[in-house]
Amino acid sequence: MTHSAIQISVIVPLYNEDESLPELSEWIGRVMNENGFSYEILFIDDGSKDQSWEVISRLSLENASIRGFRFVRNYGKTAALQTGFQAARGDVIITMDADLQDSPDEIPELYRMITQERYDLVSGWKKKRFDPVTKTIPTKIFNAATRSISGVYLHDFNCGLKAYRKEVVKNITIYGEMHRYIPVIAKWNGFAKIGEKVVQHRPRKYGHTKFGLERFIFGFLDLLSIAFVNKFGRRPMHLFGSLGTLMFFLGTIIAFWLLGKKIYNIYHLLPYRNVTDNPLFFLALVAIMVGSQLFLAGFLGELFVKQSVSKTGDYNISERVGN
Known part of the structure; x- marks a missing residue:
């Protein structure tokens, strides 16, 4: 047989x-x-x-x-x-x-x-x-x-x-x-x-x-x-990049809001405290750092996927025609 x-x-x-x-x-x-x-x-x-x-x-x-x-x-x-x-x-x-x-x-x-x-x-x-x-x-x-x-x-x-x-x-x-x-x-x-x-x-x-x-x-x-x-699996930047960008901008907005609030209070002679004394500042800082790391992870993932596909070409082809 x-x-x-x-x-x-x-x-x-x-x-x-x-x-x-x-x-x-x-x-x-x-x-x-x-x-x-x-x-x-x-x-x-x-x-x-x-x-x-x-x-x-x-x-x-x-x-x-x-x-x-x-x-x-x-x-x-x-x-x-x-x-x-x-x-x-x-x-x-x-x-x-x-x-x-x-x-x-x-x-x-x-x-x-x-x-x-x-x-x-x-x-x-x-x-x-x-x-x-x-x-x-x-x-x-x-x-x-x-x-x-x-x-x-x-x-x-x-x-x-x-x-x-x-x-x-x-x-x-x-x-x-x-x-x-x-x-x-x-x-x-x-x-x-x-x-x-x-x-x-x-x-x-x-x-x-x-x-x-x-x-x-x-x-x-x-x-x-x-x-x-x-x-x-083939577009890690879509996940990690999106989450990273969202967290980065959220942290940045919070940090600038705290800074802007302090400047506003100083200008109008209102009571204020240092930005670093506010717990929100540290949450914003963590969000910025984590967001940056997630974005970098997505970028590295994209590089890895690109290298993998270029070497293996592992896409399923259902039919072929010609020589």
Whole structure:
């Protein structure tokens, strides 16, 4: 099988899932063969401490469509997905978790939605979940906040089962805990046709969940970071320069008002006190200094962005024509 002939790449990030891997790989292979898909499975071992890598190595010997990547330590799901995105060769990329809670039977319909309905990205929606209430309630709050901030109206941002056009995953970069916001990042990079499909959520068969409540805290901070970078990442002067200029002029106006008031009182023989005895003078001084620093930060940011763009030219180009 040549690389160009691969229709579907299935990326499976995992951590300590040795029990589920044989069943998952067999299930994926069966679905692919029944539908006549050419495919590859990419298992990304995120520094597992169990026998996951040994299982992946054995499976890859038994099935040439299986490839494995092993991290030297646990870097997180985002790093695993980014590695899979870079290595994937298929025209359509499917991501799913390794715990068998995502059903490979969903793959044909996800593939159809990408190839026939021309979606850039299709996100799964686990409408009926088998998770405890301590997980479902924070998830609902998290999804509502993400919809409000991002303007991407999906019910389940954190669903691991998603499908992408190849061009999407090759033109985005994720880090930190940003795997939850791939639809947001994709939209802000110009891939705006985003769909949603209700998918089956199966009870966990082996092991236990690897995620705690702290992921929602880190995830929300990452959302704020993404929103900030998207809005001001290429024009930092618009934020820092505006704030700096506003604070500088506000401080200057207060300082001159205090000085003018003193001169007025002296001229009219009214009681007065030194400008430096007024607390407002020190607030004005702080505003002038902070404003100057913010403006300088925006200026330096603009220089950095200009250098970065001139070296990398990292703008997404959808089509080319001519030589």
